[in-house]
Amino acid sequence: MIQAARFKTCTFIACGVLLGASVSHADQPSGLELPAPISASDFRPFDEKRAALGQLLFYDKILSGNRNIACSTCHAVAHGTSDGLSLGIGEGGVGLGPERRVVSGPDHPFKRVPRNATSLFNLGHRSIDIMFHDGRVSADDSYGVGFNSPVEEWLPEGLQSVVAAQALMPVISKVEMAGQTDENELAAAINRRIDQAWPAIVARILAVPEYVDLFMEAYSELSDARDISPVHIANALDDFQNAEWRSFSSPFDAYLAGDESALSDDARAGMALFYGDAGCADCHSGPLLTDQDFHALTLPPLGPGRNRRFEHIARDVGRMSESDLLEDAYRFRTPSLRNVAMTGPWGHNGTFATLEGIVRHHLDPQKSFDEWDRGQVVLTPAPELEFVDFVIWEDSREMPRQRAAQDIVPVALSDAQVGEIVAFLDALTDCDALSGRFGIPVSVPSGLSIDASAEMPELCKP
Template sequence: MRLMIVTLFVTLVLQGCQDEPLNTTIYMPENGSSLVLRSELDAELEGLIQRYGLTGDPLRGKNLPSIDAPLAQLGLKLFFNKALSGDKDVACVTCHHPLLGGGDNLSLSIGVGAENPDVLGHKRLLKDSLTLGVPRNAPTTFNSGLWQQFMFHDGRVAQVAGGITTPDVPYPQPDAQAGHNLVHAQARFPVTSSHEMRGNLFDRGGTTQTCRDRLAERLREEPNWLSLFRAAFAQADAAAETVMTEQNIAFALGEYERSQVFVNHAWKQYVQGDLTALSSSAKHGALLFFRERSEGGYACAACHRGDFFTDEQFRNVLMPPIGPGKGGVDNLSQQDYGRWLVTQDPADKFRFRTPSLLNVAVTGPWGHNGAYTTLEGVVKHMLNPFQAALSYDSAQLQQTHIPHMHLQENLREMLASNTDMAGQAYREEDVGYLVDFLQTLTDPCVTRSECMSRWLPSKDSDEQNPLTLQLDARFEP
């Protein structure tokens, strides 16, 4: 659309922002449609967008599968099926439901040992009060195919020289069995975790590999799966032992996860030229997000870089140490040392992967352990981690079983370690601006069940849904 451009000096009152005279450019469309005002906010944001080389589109140069692809469709069925759990009581979707932001809406996930295995969300409870559950928050599966370097909060699956390293081999040695890509490698591990899917009895005393092989063997005994694998892998006459392998199971699961691409948010529209895509308050929040501290901002983009809003590096941001910690029941201090558990480098203690902020409004609770249950709360923490950690109120947690008896003691140990966030004083109104901006990073599809239905199993007929162990989630109010 061709535009005539006229520059006027006007006084605009921006909702939620300071009242100030702005040098405003008015774009006058030749077709007679509504005028578009380009304010000084837009002009400064344009400069920041150019400074950081943003395009709004993190998919550039990447080739990710469609949910309609045969392998992604097989992965969908596997993702929702309890046959891959040791006690046949949980599925991958238990902790990563598309209608729950690709997570589970819990601070700390509950895999095996739930009071009601098919209940998901806030009403999912542990059957035994002595059980601690999963020691970390479930990362969203949304846009998982965009990660280039690391998977999991501690990066224990990582792209390294010569391939991909995993917990099955000494770090940083590449694992010959890791698979085709990072998501394929990641998909091989939840089924081996006693807290997440395996349970305490299945393949007891075995290795991660024997666990996977036994699950694949058991799946081959279930009806209807062989024809699905043959069709998805285009091997019409393949024997079950050939096509229904643990590698093919994980690859299909990974293709389903990689198909969950949700990047069509308002910020993308704004970066690509639609100045009306953001409210003035969200634009003000964007300025605070991208400006350096010396420019009156909070330098959020120093870590949340690029169109994927992460540099994929590890930092100690003093996230309050709630939960049992990664050591589980044997970790008496209930401490989680993060990246150190992978590298054994003392400098990596308490460091966790910088999360992407795409769809952040729907992927809470926030933090590697879900310590914050509101977006406003985690924003305040990131603006001044030291003060927020010292004044942390565990009453906000929605799960009463989460232990935090050593919170202050563990926090002192964290403070004695190297922290990566200096923090600064901030204005309360700036929190609202930043939250408004973060809201613009959510793809509207993830908030609409009809849009997300493509990533849910069909219930139309027995032919489309022949699998007896499918998890039909219940979301109780």
């Protein structure tokens, strides 16, 4: 028998059930409770004009230091709003997804992006109050600006959501979008003081008359173009993401709405395991199939790691990098499983190339850790970066710590039951959600090229 995982920790959303909001079906196993269906009313409102403006900003490389990368570069429709790589190449790369390559010259990347690019489905859902794998942006007014973030009190006031706050982070990351200090005025501004970065981006926007007109039209409170601020940019990006990728039309959603035929026999059996004996919903709970909490899964380490300020070691301590609590070491935020089959590779660092692989890892994490095959990672070839990819495995002190970090305990499942759980995860796929409300623009006001492809993931091709 194969060992499956039962999660130790639950939050106020327990075992996949929103309190007071569960549904039941006549043909489901006795005692199985499921989340209520998602509807449009579960999302924050958005402004149509601001969302349309956010669409252009999302696909425009004008927000990056060297004008060579956009939000859409690492969040592509073709890869389920992720990038198809275990760890991406941000600044200093060309191309999309697994075809992305590094460039030679002064803006050559100095390392891979330390974590797997997250998908963007349902970011406008009212339950979302924390972002990133380590939760470093949250709806917490610790610094008097409405949100807790790595820039602390330097975050501009007036951001309308945690998603808007998050939108200001990649543009100031040297490895993701900003580039190095000597490469452009944006990176140089970051080096002077973090809050000088966003005005440098606004200056670029003000130099494009079409953008100025669009901002003035989208924000009625603006009486002068000089009043356009980073907050207006971030809120527009939030409205776009809120509007664009709302996902609640999967076979699972149809089943929740009362269509008993929407799930195959295998998917229905997998659902029963997911919400029952396998214990998956202890953490993957609620309408988005995440408790938004943090758990250690003993995932094999990969890449340069996300170092804390005083560290020079290729490791990633997860939530601890934000909280500074030893008990949070190697814990990462539970991802939403909406459209999970589209968004591989899987894991906070993309160490599993198949959905079945990450499911089986949950079955016996330490055994999986010991037997993990490095060959399944999907990385852009870069000889000058590759020496770091697995260097942490040579650390005789760090590796036992990572191997011991486990918040789940085994429960027995058969191979057939693993297949049923994968079938249920496939039934969370909503291809219609990928089409989006606005789609990919033909051009952007800056005139820069667009990094995007309308090609759909394999699961969604006719």
